Every structure is written in C-alpha cells, then in structure tokens.
Amino acid sequence: MLILKGTISQMQIQLRGWTGSKNMPKKGPKVVVIGAGIAGVGAAGKLLTQGLTDVQIIEASSQPGGRIRGSLFGKSTIDEGAQYIHGASTKNPVYQLAKEHDLLQETHDRSGPELLVLTNMQKQLDPDIVKEVKNLARNILQNAHLLAHQRGYAQAKSLADVYLEEVKMLLTQWVGDHTDLRRQKQGFLSMLMKLQCAHLAAASLGEVSVHEYEEYKNIEGNDRSSPGLFPNLLQKLLEAIPREKLLLKKPIKQIQWNGSFESGGSSVYSVRVVCEDGDHILADHIIVSISLGCLKANGQAFFQPRLPEQKLSAIQSLGFGTMNKIYLEYETPFWDENTDVIGLVWEDETPFSVQKPNLTEWWKHVPVFYVIRPTERYGHVLVGTISGKEAEFVESLNPQEVASRCTYLFRQFTGRSSLPELKSVYVTKWFSNPYTRGSYSHISITSTGAMIDQLAEPLPQATEGSSSPMLQVLFAGEATHRSYHSTTHGALLSGWREATRLIDHYSTK
Ligand SMILES: Cc1cc2nc3c(=O)[nH]c(=O)nc-3n(C[C@H](O)[C@H](O)[C@H](O)COP(=O)(O)OP(=O)(O)OC[C@H]3O[C@@H](n4cnc5c(N)ncnc54)[C@H](O)[C@@H]3O)c2cc1C
Numbered sequence: 001m002l003i004l005k006g007t008i009s010q011m012q013i014q015l016r017g018w019t020g021s022k023n024m025p026k027k028g029p030k031v032v033v034i035g036a037g038i039a040g041v042g043a044a045g046k047l048l049t050q051g052l053t054d055v056q057i058i059e060a061s062s063q064p065g066g067r068i069r070g071s072l073f074g075k076s077t078i079d080e081g082a083q084y085i086h087g088a089s090t091k092n093p094v095y096q097l098a099k100e101h102d103l104l105q106e107t108h109d110r111s112g113p114e115l116l117v118l119t120n121m122q123k124q125l126d127p128d129i130v131k132e133v134k135n136l137a138r139n140i141l142q143n144a145h146l147l148a149h150q151r152g153y154a155q156a157k158s159l160a161d162v163y164l165e166e167v168k169m170l171l172t173q174w175v176g177d178h179t180d181l182r183r184q185k186q187g188f189l190s191m192l193m194k195l196q197c198a199h200l201a202a203a204s205l206g207e208v209s210v211h212e213y214e215e216y217k218n219i220e221g222n223d224r225s226s227p228g229l230f231p232n233l234l235q236k237l238l239e240a241i242p243r244e245k246l247l248l249k250k251p252i253k254q255i256q257w258n259g260s261f262e263s264g265g266s267s268v269y270s271v272r273v274v275c276e277d278g279d280h281i282l283a284d285h286i287i288v289s290i291s292l293g294c295l296k297a298n299g300q301a302f303f304q305p306r307l308p309e310q311k312l313s314a315i316q317s318l319g320f321g322t323m324n325k326i327y328l329e330y331e332t333p334f335w336d337e338n339t340d341v342i343g344l345v346w347e348d349e350t351p352f353s354v355q356k357p358n359l360t361e362w363w364k365h366v367p368v369f370y371v372i373r374p375t376e377r378y379g380h381v382l383v384g385t386i387s388g389k390e391a392e393f394v395e396s397l398n399p400q401e402v403a404s405r406c407t408y409l410f411r412q413f414t415g416r417s418s419l420p421e422l423k424s425v426y427v428t429k430w431f432s433n434p435y436t437r438g439s440y441s442h443i444s445i446t447s448t449g450a451m452i453d454q455l456a457e458p459l460p461q462a463t464e465g466s467s468s469p470m471l472q473v474l475f476a477g478e479a480t481h482r483s484y485h486s487t488t489h490g491a492l493l494s495g496w497r498e499a500t501r502l503i504d505h506y507s508t509k
Pocket of ligand 1: 060
C-alpha cells in the first residue's frame with residue numbers, strides 16, 4: 001500500500017475564517033502525528049476540531065494510548081502506566097477533562113495516606129518518626145537547588161549530593177538516639193531515596209539534577225485516581241478523531257524532512273515519513289510525539305537530514321529512566337484495613353550504601369507497596385514500584401520467581417512464616433517495550449531545563465534568508481514540557497501546544 005493521500009481541495013478546508021490567509025498552501029495543509037499517546041491524540045483532536053482536517057495519526061502499537069494502558073489483572077483492570085492525576089484541581093487539564101466526562105466517581109486519594117513502615121528485623125517504625133523523617137526528606141529534595149546555593153555545597157550537581165550532605169548533618173543531630181533507632185532512621189532515609197528514584201524513574205538520585213524540582217512545577221491538589229480513569233479519558237479524546245485517521249500497527253522507520261517530495265498529483269510536500277512496512281506518507285507538517293527513550297535510541301537514524309547538534313545534544317543529555325510496577329494479588333490480605341502503603345526498610349542500609357545497582361538482590365530496590373483501592377472492585381491487590389537497573393532486570397524474570405521472592409520478602413518483614421502465597425503477579429515491562437524504552441523523563445545532571453525547550457523547538461529553525469517552509473517537524477510528548485515533564489498533563493499540554501502552533505501559523509495574520 002502506498003499512501004499518497006496528499007491533496008485536498010481548497011473547498012474541503014474548513015478552517016474557520018482562514019481560507020486565503022497568507023500562510024495557507026494552495027492545497028490544504030496535511031499534518032501527520034507520529035504516536036497515539038495522550039500527546040499525539042490530544043494534538044490531532046485539537047487540529048481536527050479547529051478546522052485542520054487533513055490529519056493522520058500513525059501509531060506503531062496495535063492500540064492507542066502509549067504509556068496509558070489498562071490490563072486485566074485479578075478482578076479488574078489495573079494501570080500499567082499512568083494512574084494518578086498529579087494535582088487534582090481545576091488548574092490541571094487532565095483533571096478538568098476527567099471531571100467534564102464524569103470519570104471521577106470512585107476516586108482514591110494518595111496524598112496523606114496511612115503509611116505502615118516495617119523493617120527487615122520485624123520492627124514497625126513509630127508513626128511520629130515516620131512523619132518527621134518523611135517531612136525532612138521531602139524538604140531537602142524539594143528545596144535542593146536552594147540548599148545547594150545557601151549552604152555553598154561546592155559542586156553540588158545532583159539531588160544525591162545535597163541529600164547526602166543534609167543526611168550527614170541529621171546524623172550529628174541524632175547522636176543521642178538509641179543505636180537501633182538511628183539504624184532505623186538511616187534505613188528509612190534510604191527507603192525514601194529509593195521511593196524518590198521511583199517517582200523520578202531514575203536509577204539513583206546521583207543521576208538527577210539538583211534543578212529538577214526548580215523546573216518541575218507541582219499543581220495544587222492531591223494525587224487522585226479512579227478505576228479506569230486514564231484509558232477512559234483517552235477514549236473520550238479519541239472520539240474527536242474519525243477511525244480512519246488513526247493508523248495502528250504502523251511503526252515508522254525514518255522521517256525525511258526539508259525535502260521536496262511530489263505526490264502522484266501536482267502537490268509537493270516537505271516531509272516524507274517512511275514506515276517499516278515500506279509505505280511512504282507525505283506531509284506538510286509532522287508532530288513527533290514518541291518517547292524520549294525512543295528518540296535516544298533512534299534519534300540519529302530516524303531523521304534525514306540529521307537533527308541539528310543542539311537538538312541531538314538535548315535528546316542525549318536529558319534523563320529518561322525506567323519505573324516498573326509489580327502487581328500482587330492475594331486471596332486474603334495480610335495488611336489491616338487502614339493501611340494504604342507498606343514501606344520496607346532494611347536496617348543495614350544507609351543513604352550512602354544504596355547508590356549502586358544490586359541486581360542479585362533486586363527486591364531491595366522496591367521501597368513501598370501501595371494497597372489498590374477500592375477492594376470491592378480490585379480484590380486484595382498491592383502494587384510495588386521499582387526503578388533503575390533493577391527495574392530493567394525484573395522484566396527478564398519469570399513471574400513465578402518474582403512471586404516467590406515477594407512472598408519471602410513479606411514473610412521476612414512481618415515475621416509471619418504462615419503468610420499466604422500469592423494468587424497472581426504481574427510485572428510491567430516499560431524498558432523492553434520497543435515503543436517506549438523506559439518510563440518517563442527527568443532533568444539529569446548532564447542537562448538543564450533549557451534543553452527541554454530546545455527539544456520542543458520545531459524544525460527547521462528560523463534562519464535569516466531561508467526559504468524552507470517553516471514548521472516541518474514539531475515535537476510533542478511529556479519530555480518536551482519544561483514544567484510538567486513526566487506527567488500525562490504535561491504530555492497533553494505539549495500536544496495542544498504544537499497543534500496551536502500550527503493553527504496560529506495558518507490563521508490570518
Ligand atoms: C509506570 C508509569 C507510571 C506512570 N504514572 C503516571 C501517573 O500516575 N500520572 C501521570 O500523570 N503520569 C504518569 N506516567 C507518565 C505518563 O504515562 C506519560 O507522561 C504520558 O502518558 C506520556 O504520553 P506521550 O503521549 O508523551 O507518550 P506515549 O504515551 O509514550 O506515546 C507515544 C506513542 O508513540 C508510539 N511510537 C513510538 N515509537 C513509534 C514509531 N517508531 N512509530 C510510530 N509510533 C511510535 C508509541 O507506541 C506510543 O503510543 C507514568 C508512566 C509510566 C510508564
């Protein structure tokens with residue numbers, strides 16, 4: 001199949017009040033969106049509803065959604081990827097859409113949950129200690145860039161640099177504590193480091209820039225989830241897109257830009273998308289919304305001509321890591337009704353000892369298990385998070401191996417050898433997924449927030465005297481949003497941003 005759908009007549013274009021605008025080509029502009037994650041679907045929906053009708057989405061997988069994916073597990077559908085609206089308030093477009101479509105009926109709030117912290121010596125940490133140390137750690141991480149500046153930490157580049165310096169100070173304040181308590185507090189600080197790594201999809205805090213939380217902006221409101229929220233939201237966004245405009249199972253191999261490609265008719269296009277099955281699709285504009293992980297793996301070969309150095313450098317330098325989820329289903333719960341999160345502290349660990357990967361004991365890198373609610377819908381299900389090399393490694397394990405290790409882990413921490421066996425286990429595989437190659441982005445120590453803007457900049461870059469058509473290749477996706485990278489709302493806003501860029505380009509000036 002050779003897809004050369006190029007020309008549509010001027011009559012067909014329903015650009016409200018734009019026909020005849022100075023940027024409008026004779027034919028209607030053809031836009032190809034690569035990737036049907038929330039960024040791509042959001043971009044295509046906006047283009048179509050605002051009158052740019054010749055839009056095609058090309059998706060490699062057999063289903064749209066990308067990192068929004070529900071899978072059957074136990075009694076219900078669990079979220080392999082996005083699960084929580086981070087900042088459930090009207091300032092968050094994902095929250096607004098979810099509310100508009102009435103998708104927040106059985107909501108579950110993750111902020112301020114009941115955290116039960118157990119140690120490998122079968123102790124339970126005092127809730128007051130848990131609260132105190134958790135607040136200390138949060139303050140250090142959220143204010144890392146300020147602390148580095150105020151305290152004059154020379155060369156503090158990473159979150160770990162600041163965290164470890166602050167921990168050293170805390171240890172001097174804790175000298176009066178009983179040895180056991182000191183060990184537990186240190187173990188808990190290590191657990192919180194691992195938890196933070198999972199939030200950031202980073203292998204270690206030593207990889208993450210001290211500026212991460214200066215750039216990333218929290219939206220007011222709690223973390224909120226509801227069963228099926230994200231897959232349902234995606235379906236709602238897909239309703240704006242006629243089925244024939246979404247091509248599935250069509251991985252692209254190369255994007256040829258700055259060209260002059262003729263269609264069967266008389267039309268000429270600047271961009272040609274080459275699919276793995278040999279099809280060529282021509283376009284005036286493409287919006288690339290594939291993950292930063294895929295751009296890192298294929299960025300050089302994907303683009304012909306090669307991307308400008310600055311763009312390639314942003315792609316290679318920005319951080320993109322793996323966070324996987326381990327879902328466990330039990331016939332009967334071993335936790336009590338009020339517990340929302342079970343934290344696992346290794347008393348022999350310190351924040352200084354957990355910096356290196358430890359694949360042989362990968363389970364030590366799972367800091368917490370969350371209880372999935374509501375129980376009536378899901379049954380007795382826990383989900384653990386794991387990041388870094390251990391998260392990559394766990395993808396290679398047989399589920400039975402993961403299940404027996406988790407059973408052993410909980411028996412060790414609770415001291416109850418009679419703890420029930422698991423009913424089933426499911427491990428997500430975001431690293432080995434060739435169309436994701438990891439989970440989400442962060443600002444690494446080799447990058448800056450400005451690089452996110454460079455990644456988002458369309459091509460070709462404006463140069464004086466250049467006659468090349470503008471806005472040939474546009475970039476969307478979570479990693480292109482400076483303030484909200486790593487989230488669904490960042491991804492959606494990035495898709496809308498690029499659609500608006502094109503809409504503005506064609507509006508009468
Ligand atoms: C485990 C996990 C937990 C998360 N939890 C949350 C959360 O609780 N809250 C939150 O807000 N966010 C969360 N996120 C992040 C959120 O899921 C993402 O930021 C968002 O979904 C990314 O959307 P996107 O459109 O930018 O990219 P994607 O969803 O990755 O979409 C890109 C699309 O491009 C396609 N593609 C890739 N290569 C090609 C190719 N060669 N040809 C054609 N198509 C291609 C892919 O198949 C994919 O469909 C989580 C992510 C993960 C992995």
